[in-house]
Amino acid sequence: MTDQLSRVFAALADPTRRDMVARLTEADHTVNDLAAPYDVSLQAVSKHLKVLEEAGLVTRTKEAQRRPVHLEAEVFDLMTRWIERYRRQAEARYTALDAVLARMQDADDPSTAHPQEGTAS
Amino acid sequence: MTDQLSRVFAALADPTRRDMVARLTEADHTVNDLAAPYDVSLQAVSKHLKVLEEAGLVTRTKEAQRRPVHLEAEVFDLMTRWIERYRRQAEARYTALDAVLARMQDADDPSTAHPQEGTAS
DNA sequence: TCTGTTGTCAACCCATCGGTTGAACAAGGT
DNA sequence: ACCTTGTTCAACCGATGGGTTGACAACAGA
Numbered sequence: 001m002t003d004q005l006s007r008v009f010a011a012l013a014d015p016t017r018r019d020m021v022a023r024l025t026e027a028d029h030t031v032n033d034l035a036a037p038y039d040v041s042l043q044a045v046s047k048h049l050k051v052l053e054e055a056g057l058v059t060r061t062k063e064a065q066r067r068p069v070h071l072e073a074e075v076f077d078l079m080t081r082w083i084e085r086y087r088r089q090a091e092a093r094y095t096a097l098d099a100v101l102a103r104m105q106d107a108d109d110p111s112t113a114h115p116q117e118g119t120a121s
Numbered sequence: 122m123t124d125q126l127s128r129v130f131a132a133l134a135d136p137t138r139r140d141m142v143a144r145l146t147e148a149d150h151t152v153n154d155l156a157a158p159y160d161v162s163l164q165a166v167s168k169h170l171k172v173l174e175e176a177g178l179v180t181r182t183k184e185a186q187r188r189p190v191h192l193e194a195e196v197f198d199l200m201t202r203w204i205e206r207y208r209r210q211a212e213a214r215y216t217a218l219d220a221v222l223a224r225m226q227d228a229d230d231p232s233t234a235h236p237q238e239g240t241a242s
Numbered sequence: 243t244c245t246g247t248t249g250t251c252a253a254c255c256c257a258t259c260g261g262t263t264g265a266a267c268a269a270g271g272t
Numbered sequence: 273a274c275c276t277t278g279t280t281c282a283a284c285c286g287a288t289g290g291g292t293t294g295a296c297a298a299c300a301g302a
Contacts, residue, residue, distance in 0.1 A: 010134035013127050025210040031249060044291055066248060073211035076204050083197050089146040090194035165261055187278055
């Protein structure tokens with residue numbers, strides 16, 4: 001799980017981290033500030049922040065002894081690009097190719113099983 | 122991690138599973154079919170499929186002894202809704218409030234250090 | 243300089259994840 | 273009734289994830 005896209009998805013798979021991100025859209029926050037609503041230790045929150053940071057979702061600038069956390073919204077684009085790309089493709093298939101697929105399944109031939117690799121990056 | 126949104130994000134945090142989803146946008150596939158490009162066991166792929174299914178990303182209809190896997194693209198909306206909501210919020214803040222923030226920083230007064238709390242759910 | 247605040251690092255615990263192998267099951271084809 | 277094909281279940285393994293506690297670093301203010 002080295003690529004950024006994976007890290008971003010993984011980061012947002014946690015409800016606490018999603019909530020943090022949501023709150024960070026309103027304003028920057030210090031770690032303490034950010035930790036307040038959750039009933040976990042400050043260290044746990046610090047870990048969450050580290051995950052978000054490694055995903056590129058937030059940055060921390062050290063300002064005196066407090067490190068305000070700042071949201072980097074551009075990373076969202078990484079996800080939306082991925083999602084939109086495949087969603088559009090899927091939708092196209094469901095609408096225009098509906099009848100065609102039905103026919104293809106009808107003509108399904110196990111011997112020519114074609115794993116369908118395509119680009120599949 | 123019980124909510125669907127978390128499950129969807131977690132499911133897509135794995136490159137292999139993302140690749141499967143990508144390929145499923147082109148056409149439905151059987152498990153064998155789907156497993157072909159990867160050099161992991163068939164059982165591993167079956168597990169991945171289970172994860173995708175529990176996230177609501179795919180459905181399997183038993184047809185004869187093979188279980189064709191079908192992509193459910195609507196779940197994508199769940200993510201895009203979440204992402205777009207907060208991205209728009211973040212962007213609004215970055216653009217409209219840019220100057221305001223700059224001025225606030227300028228007038229920065231240590232005694233009124235204002236952690237910027239706002240509503241902070 | 244001593245103290246309090248803010249945050250991180252380190253070690254540990256337990257649950258989950260992604261992978262394996264081996265066995266089982268279910269539905270055709272012959 | 274077989275055997276083959278397609279797929280899943282079960283048990284296990286090492287790595288990772290989210291949580292804890294305890295110690296420590298860095299700076300502000302007295």
